[in-house]
Amino acid sequence: MAITRDEVLETALLARLELAPEEIPALQADLAAILGYVATLAALDTAGVEPTTHAVPLDCPLRDDVTAPHLAHDEALRAAPAADEGCFVVPAIIGGDAPEGER
Amino acid sequence: MTPPVVYEAVIGLEVHAQLLTRSKIFSGSSTEFGAPPNTHVDPVCLGLPGVLPVLNRAAVDCALRLALATGCTVRRRTRFARKHYFYPDLPKGYQISQYEEPIAEHGAVDFEVGGQARRGRLRRIHLEEDAGKNVHRGTTSLVDFNRAGVPLVEIVSEPDLRSADEAAGFMRTLRQLVRWLGICDGNLEEGSLRCDANVSLRPRGRAEYGVKTELKNINSFKFVRDAVAHEIARQEAVLRDGAAVVAETRLWDADRGRSAAMRSKEEAHDYRYFPEPDLPPLVIDEAWLAAAQGQLPDLPSARCARFVADYGLPPGDAATLTAERDLSDYFEAAACAHGDGRTVAHWVLGEVLRALKRTGAAATAAPVGPLQLAGLCDLVRDGTISGKIAKEVFAHMVTTGRGAGAVVAELGLARLSDPAALEAACRAAVAGNPRQVAQYRAGKTKVLGFFVGEVMKATRGQADPAVVNDILRRLLDAP
Amino acid sequence: MSDPTTVGAAELRERIARRELSSVEATRAYLDRIARRDGRLHAFLHVDEEGALARAAAIDAALARGEAPGPLAGVPVALKDIFVTRGIPTTCGSRILAGWVPPYDGTAATRLRAAGAVLLGKLNMDEFAMGSSNENSAFGPTRNPWDLQRVPGGSSGGSAAAVAASLCALALGTDTGGSIRQPASLCGVVGIKPTYGRVSRYGVIAFASSLDQVGPLGRGVADCALALEVIAGHDPRDATSLPAPVPRYRDAAGRGVRGLRVGVPTEYFGAGLDPEVAAAVTAAIESLRAAGAAVVSVSLPHTEYAIAAYYLICTAEASSNLARYDGVRYGLRVERPTLQGTYRATRAAGFGPEVKRRIMLGTYALRAGYYDEYYRKAQCVRTLVREDFRRAFERCDLLATPTSPLPAFRLGEKVADPLAMYLCDAYTTSCNLAGLPGMSLPCGFTAAGLPVGLQLLGRPLEEETIFRAAFAYEAAAPGSARRPPDPDALTGAAGAAGTAGAAPAATAAEPT
Numbered sequence A: 001m002a003i004t005r006d007e008v009l010e011t012a013l014l015a016r017l018e019l020a021p022e023e024i025p026a027l028q029a030d031l032a033a034i035l036g037y038v039a040t041l042a043a044l045d046t047a048g049v050e051p052t053t054h055a056v057p058l059d060c061p062l063r064d065d066v067t068a069p070h071l072a073h074d075e076a077l078r079a080a081p082a083a084d085e086g087c088f089v090v091p092a093i094i095g096g097d098a099p100e101g102e103r
Numbered sequence B: 001m002t003p004p005v006v007y008e009a010v011i012g013l014e015v016h017a018q019l020l021t022r023s024k025i026f027s028g029s030s031t032e033f034g035a036p037p038n039t040h041v042d043p044v045c046l047g048l049p050g051v052l053p054v055l056n057r058a059a060v061d062c063a064l065r066l067a068l069a070t071g072c073t074v075r076r077r078t079r080f081a082r083k084h085y086f087y088p089d090l091p092k093g094y095q096i097s098q099y100e101e102p103i104a105e106h107g108a109v110d111f112e113v114g115g116q117a118r119r120g121r122l123r124r125i126h127l128e129e130d131a132g133k134n135v136h137r138g139t140t141s142l143v144d145f146n147r148a149g150v151p152l153v154e155i156v157s158e159p160d161l162r163s164a165d166e167a168a169g170f171m172r173t174l175r176q177l178v179r180w181l182g183i184c185d186g187n188l189e190e191g192s193l194r195c196d197a198n199v200s201l202r203p204r205g206r207a208e209y210g211v212k213t214e215l216k217n218i219n220s221f222k223f224v225r226d227a228v229a230h231e232i233a234r235q236e237a238v239l240r241d242g243a244a245v246v247a248e249t250r251l252w253d254a255d256r257g258r259s260a261a262m263r264s265k266e267e268a269h270d271y272r273y274f275p276e277p278d279l280p281p282l283v284i285d286e287a288w289l290a291a292a293q294g295q296l297p298d299l300p301s302a303r304c305a306r307f308v309a310d311y312g313l314p315p316g317d318a319a320t321l322t323a324e325r326d327l328s329d330y331f332e333a334a335a336c337a338h339g340d341g342r343t344v345a346h347w348v349l350g351e352v353l354r355a356l357k358r359t360g361a362a363a364t365a366a367p368v369g370p371l372q373l374a375g376l377c378d379l380v381r382d383g384t385i386s387g388k389i390a391k392e393v394f395a396h397m398v399t400t401g402r403g404a405g406a407v408v409a410e411l412g413l414a415r416l417s418d419p420a421a422l423e424a425a426c427r428a429a430v431a432g433n434p435r436q437v438a439q440y441r442a443g444k445t446k447v448l449g450f451f452v453g454e455v456m457k458a459t460r461g462q463a464d465p466a467v468v469n470d471i472l473r474r475l476l477d478a479p
Numbered sequence C: 001m002s003d004p005t006t007v008g009a010a011e012l013r014e015r016i017a018r019r020e021l022s023s024v025e026a027t028r029a030y031l032d033r034i035a036r037r038d039g040r041l042h043a044f045l046h047v048d049e050e051g052a053l054a055r056a057a058a059i060d061a062a063l064a065r066g067e068a069p070g071p072l073a074g075v076p077v078a079l080k081d082i083f084v085t086r087g088i089p090t091t092c093g094s095r096i097l098a099g100w101v102p103p104y105d106g107t108a109a110t111r112l113r114a115a116g117a118v119l120l121g122k123l124n125m126d127e128f129a130m131g132s133s134n135e136n137s138a139f140g141p142t143r144n145p146w147d148l149q150r151v152p153g154g155s156s157g158g159s160a161a162a163v164a165a166s167l168c169a170l171a172l173g174t175d176t177g178g179s180i181r182q183p184a185s186l187c188g189v190v191g192i193k194p195t196y197g198r199v200s201r202y203g204v205i206a207f208a209s210s211l212d213q214v215g216p217l218g219r220g221v222a223d224c225a226l227a228l229e230v231i232a233g234h235d236p237r238d239a240t241s242l243p244a245p246v247p248r249y250r251d252a253a254g255r256g257v258r259g260l261r262v263g264v265p266t267e268y269f270g271a272g273l274d275p276e277v278a279a280a281v282t283a284a285i286e287s288l289r290a291a292g293a294a295v296v297s298v299s300l301p302h303t304e305y306a307i308a309a310y311y312l313i314c315t316a317e318a319s320s321n322l323a324r325y326d327g328v329r330y331g332l333r334v335e336r337p338t339l340q341g342t343y344r345a346t347r348a349a350g351f352g353p354e355v356k357r358r359i360m361l362g363t364y365a366l367r368a369g370y371y372d373e374y375y376r377k378a379q380c381v382r383t384l385v386r387e388d389f390r391r392a393f394e395r396c397d398l399l400a401t402p403t404s405p406l407p408a409f410r411l412g413e414k415v416a417d418p419l420a421m422y423l424c425d426a427y428t429t430s431c432n433l434a435g436l437p438g439m440s441l442p443c444g445f446t447a448a449g450l451p452v453g454l455q456l457l458g459r460p461l462e463e464e465t466i467f468r469a470a471f472a473y474e475a476a477a478p479g480s481a482r483r484p485p486d487p488d489a490l491t492g493a494a495g496a497a498g499t500a501g502a503a504p505a506a507t508a509a510e511p512t
C-alpha cells in the first residue's frame, strides 16, 4: 500500500507535528508497511458484526450534580510554560487557527 | 424580458445553551459565571494527563426536559464521541460531544411571526462540553478555563426558517422555552445562549439549496435579526451581480452592522470523530424517561391558551404573562386567590411589572407577593378602598412589604361610607359655597359634581361617592 | 533479619506487621540496592528517597502505636512512570512531560498509600507505553537484569526489571497490548493484567483508553494477589470501572487445579514461536495436567487478525489521547511566533519517533472517509476476537499459552523495524481486545539463561481462577523463578555484558 508524501504532510498537519525533511520518506515507508499489514483485515467479512467499543459491557454511570474542591489557582498554573494575569498565555490566536465556535 | 428572480432565504440555526447545573458536565468544578480566571478548574476540566470524565446526571436531565418539551424522539441508548481540533481553550485537543447518536432528534419549536404560526423543526439536540475562553491581547492570547466543561446542549434546527424575522422569532421562543424549563438562563450577552446561523438563498420555487454561509458571533438578541437580514441582503446583492456566494464562516460585527469572512487556512478541518472510550453508552430507561415527563411543567404555549380560556384574558395579555414561567406562576397564584383573573392581569401587567422592573426583583421574589396582590384586589372588590386608593396602597406595600389590609388600616385609607361620618363634611361643603348652592337650587343640578369633589378633597378621596351623593342631594334639595 | 530485599511484598508485609523489622529498615535496604545497582539497569526514572523514608517512619510510628497494619503496611513499592503522583515528577517516559509535577494523585497511588505502601519512586517505560522493549523511553532504555545486553520488554520494562532485580518489593505497571505480561515474561517475574475495568484508570496517563489496564508485577504469585486486592475495585472517578466486589485473591492459594479445564489454543503454538519457549511452556502445561487439571485443545481462529486490529485501535485512540500535549497548560513548549508553529514545534520536539509514528498512523486511520475502513473495521474484528474467547471458554476455564514468542532480545535488534516489534505482541493483544484477565508467570529458562513466561488467560472477572492455577503451578515448580545476578557480577561495564550474560543462569544466579 502506497502512502503519498502529501498524505503524510496532511496527516502531520492534522496531528500538529512538524516533520523534518528526512522524517517524511521514513514515515511514508513505515505507514505504508503498517497499513499494508493491517490491510489483511479487509479479507475478513464483518458484515453484520457490531463493533466493540467497550470490551466489558457497562452502562454509563452518572454522578450527582455536586461541586467538589477546585485546584488552588497557583497549582492550576504552576506547570504552565507561560502565564500572566491568572491565565495561561499562548502566542496570539489569529483567525483561521481553528474552527472557533464549532462547539 | 423575463421578470427578475425572486429569492427566498433558507435559514437554519445552531444554538448552544449552557445548562444550569451546579457542577460541570464531567467533573465537580463549579459552573458559576464571573469567577477570577482559572479558579473554577480541576484536573479533569484542565485536561491534565490521566484524568477521566464522569457524566453529570443533571446535565442529562436538562437535555431530556428540552427534548420532551420540543417533542423530540429520545434515543434510549446514546453515545458520546470525541471531536478533535487544536485550540488553546480546548484542553484535551478534543471535545466530548455526541455525533452519530445524539440524545434527541426530530422535534419542533412552534412560534409566531406577525400573528402567523410558524414551525421550526429540530434536527437534533445533543450534549457536549463547553470550551474555555480566550482573551486576545496583542501578540499573545490569554486562556481561562473556568468555562471549560460547562455542560451544553447543541440544538440544530432544520433549514425551515425563511426570513430574519422568523429566525428571531424562533430564537425568542427557544429562549423562552429554555428559561421556562429552567435549563438555561438564556443570556446571550454572557454567552450562556449562543446562536450561529446558516444562511443561503435560492430562487423562489426551487427545491435545491443554494450555497450557504455560517454566521457566528451573534451575541445579542437584536443581532439575530440584524445579522441574518444583513446576510440575506448581502447574498442577494452577490447573486444579482451574477457572482457566486462563497461557502464560508462570517463573523457578525455589531458595531459596524456588517459581517466579515473569517480568515480560513487552506487546511480542511477533519474532526476525526470516534466513540468516546472513556464513557460507556448512556442508557435512558423507561423509569427515567417517565420521571422526566412527569416533572415537565405545562409549556408556555399551553399555559397561554389556558389563560385565555380560563380567565378570559386577551391573547396578547396572556402571551405577556406567559413570557416567563415565574411571572405566569405569579399571575396564576394571585388570580386563584382573588378569583377575577382579568383584574389581577391588569395589576400584574401594570403595577407589578413596573415594580419588578424598578426594583430588579424576580417574580419569585416580588416585593408584593401574589397573595398580597390578591388581598389588595379583594379590598377593591368589596368596596373597602377605591381603585385609585389601591394604587397608593400598592406603592406602600412595595416599600414596606406589608399586606394590603395592614397598609389601609395604618394609613386610614379605608373608604368612608358611614353616612353619619360623612354628614359633617357634606354640610361644610354646602355651607362654604353659597353661590353654588344658589345655582343648584336655581335648577343647575350639574353643580352637584362640584360638591362631591369638595367632599372627596376633604376626605382625601376616601369617601364613598354614592353615599356622598345621597347626603348632598338631601341637603341641597331641602328647602 | 537478613537482607529484607530477598523476600517479596507478601512476606515482607507480614514481617513488618509482626515488627520483626521496621519499614525504615526495609526501605533503606531497597534504597541502598537501587543506589548500588540501578546505574546499570536504569529501571528508575525518579527515586524519592526523602519521601520514602519519611513515609516508612510514619508507618513504623503507626505500628508502634498499635494501629492495625494496612495490607501493604511498610512495603517499599515503585510505580511505572505512567501513574500520576502528586508532588512527584511524572513523565510517562516522554520529553514532553519532563519536569511535570502533578497536582493530584491517581487512584492507584491513593489506594497504595492508603494500604500503607511506601513509594520508592517511578519506573522507566517506553514513551507513553508505546513499545515492547523499553527502548522508546526518552530517558534511555532499561536493561534486562538477566542480561544487560538485552531488553527487559515493554512497556512496563522498568517495573519488570526493578522487581526482577529486587529493587522494589512490588511494582505497578499498565498493559495495553501486553505491557505487563511481556516484560514480566522477559524478566522472569509474575505480572497480571486484570479484566478491563477491574482497576481504575483514573490518574493513569492514557495510551489507548479502551485497552489500557493497570496491574501489579511481583516476584511471586502471592505478591500480585495481595497487590491486586489493594488496587482493584470500583472507582467513581472512572466511568469504565466495574462495580463488582473484589475477592481475596490470596485465598486461591492451595486450592489446586483439580477439576480445572485448561485450554491450549493451537494458534498460539505455530510459526514464529521460539522452540525453547515452546518447550518450557509445554512443560508447564504438562505440570498443570500432572497437578490434576484437564488439558483440552481449543481454537481461537481470529488470532492472526488481532495485532492488526490492535494497532489500528491503539494508534487511533493514542492520537486522540496525546492531543492534549500542546504546550499550553503543562509540559514542554517550543515557542514560535505563531500558535500553529508553537504547537507543531512543541510536539515535534516533545515526542519520540515511535510516538510520532503512532500518532500519524492513528490520525490517518481516523480521517473522514477512512474511519469505516480502519477504526470501525478493527472494532468489528474485536467483536470476532471476543467471540472466539467466549466460545473457547465454553470448553475450558482457563487458557494457557506462551506470553511472548521470544525470550528477551538484544537492544537495538528490532528497534529499526516497527512491524517486527509489533509482532512481539502476537500472544498478548487479543486479551486486551477482549478485555480479559491475563497473567504471565515464570516457567523456566532458555539454555542461555533467559526467563520464559507462561500466560494464563481467564474469563472476564475470573482473576481468581488464574490465581488458583498460578499458585498451583508455582508450588509445583518452585525452581521456575530465580533471582538474577548482581549486574556488577555480570560484567565490568554495561556495554560489555554479552559474554557474561550468556552464562547459564543457574551459576550466575545470586543465592537468595
Ligand SMILES: [Mg+2]
Pocket (backbone or CB within 6 Å): A102, A103, B014, B154
Ligand atoms: Mg456545531
Ligand SMILES: [Zn+2]
Pocket (backbone or CB within 6 Å): A102, A103, B016, B128, B154
Ligand atoms: Zn457544539
